[in-house]
Amino acid sequence: MAITTLEQFYKQTASLIPEDINKEIGHFNVFKIDELMMRSRKVAMPYNRRAYYKVSMISGRNRAEYADKVIDIEKNALLFATPRIPYNYVPQDDNQFGFFCIFTSDFLIQNKSGVILDDLPIFQPGGYPIFQLTDEEAEDITFIFKKMYKELSSNYAYKYDLLRNYVLELIHYGQKLQPATALYPSHTASARVSSLFIELLERQFPIESPHQKLSLRTAKDYADRLAVHVNHLNKVLKENTGQTTTNIISNRIVQEAKILLKQTDWNISEISYCLGFEQLAHFSNFFRKQTSLSPAAFRV
Secondary structure (H helix, E strand, O other), rough: OOOOHHHHHHHEEEEEEEEOOOOOOOEEEEEEEEHHHHHHHOOOOOOOEOOOOOEEEEEOOOOEEEEOOEEOOOEEEEEOOOOOOOEEEEEEEOOEEEEEEOOOOHHOOOOOOOOOOOHHHHHHHOOOEEOOOOHHHHHHHHHHHHHHHHHHHHOOOOOOHHHHHHHHHHHHHHHOOOOHHHHOOOOOHHHHHHHHHHHHHHHHHOOOOOOOOOOOHHHHHHHHHOOOOOOHHHHHHHHHHHHHHHHHHHHHHHHHHHHHHHOOOOOOOHHHHHHOOHHHHHHHHHHHHHOOOOHHHEEE
């Protein structure tokens, strides 16, 4: 699957590429959506992964697509995007307003708080990174973006420190919109095992090359890596997620299969190999059982 770099982003949006884009420690920029759409004449963003993080405040009717999720936005929404997950959004009318900022993980590393982006709840795999907002919430977030936009063009010597604080303010605003269970997970031993299992599972994705192959494929593979008995792993996952180990693995594999079938030109045998199936027939049977469609029918 293609990965959009910062340089490609600026070319796609007809924006001037900053001279120091490859020299500065970390990168940050902020844009007005209506101005960018007018300049680039783009109706929709390409569906792929980006080599940067993005936070957007969108006002207007849109359809957002994250992995296998499709979310209809009727008015206002706050969107968070991470390099690990492919996404796009498709405007459903011409009245599009708001702001978005892009930044690399290195940009926030300069903050003395030691924030690691992928450890934050808002960027966790399997999360729900889109929040539909009330007018009051949209006004609060727009105010933060306006401060960003103004500060970026200032001559203040410490403006990037201030901009980092604004980015963190947006992230924390979004995390406060999440359910409490997502922000304060249980720290029991079984919850810890569940968390480590999910982390191991997500580390294998996304599949970026037809030569890449899943290294962990079965419940026993994960149990061995976690140094627990497979029955114990299944028990704690059932307690914490309501699903068996095999169901969770299968659901994640079929999610990746759907992405590869729709967003790459790899042949189905290559996709089957990447996902750990020794024979194409086994993959076809698995996919049909999960979706009621053959891989070829789903791809059409």
